[in-house]
Amino acid sequence: MKLQVLGKGCSKCHQLEENAKTALENAGEDVELETVYEITEASAMGLMDAPGLAVDGDIKIQGRIPDPDEIVSLIKS
Numbered sequence: 001m002k003l004q005v006l007g008k009g010c011s012k013c014h015q016l017e018e019n020a021k022t023a024l025e026n027a028g029e030d031v032e033l034e035t036v037y038e039i040t041e042a043s044a045m046g047l048m049d050a051p052g053l054a055v056d057g058d059i060k061i062q063g064r065i066p067d068p069d070e071i072v073s074l075i076k077s
Helices: 011-027 039-044 068-076
Strands: 002-006 032-036 052-055 058-062
Touching: 002 011, 011 032, 011 068, 052 068, 058 068
Parallel strands: 002 032
Antiparallel strands: 002 052, 052 058
16 A cells, blocks of 8 residues: 655645654554655646645545544555
8 A cells, every 4th residue: 555645845745744654653554655745746646735645546635634543544444
């Protein structure tokens, strides 16, 4: 499984990245974390509002920063 933080590298994107790292520590799953801070690449994936979070290339959250518990729920579902 791959978890991707999408955006342009702003402070909100970095906060989402930190929340994702915390979630991965808590999830106990084998998940790869990737950051995509090249906005053209993130837009090509379908990102309309940064920051965004994708699971296996499918954008699940955009325009807000989910807490680590919500990210764990996405990983486990």
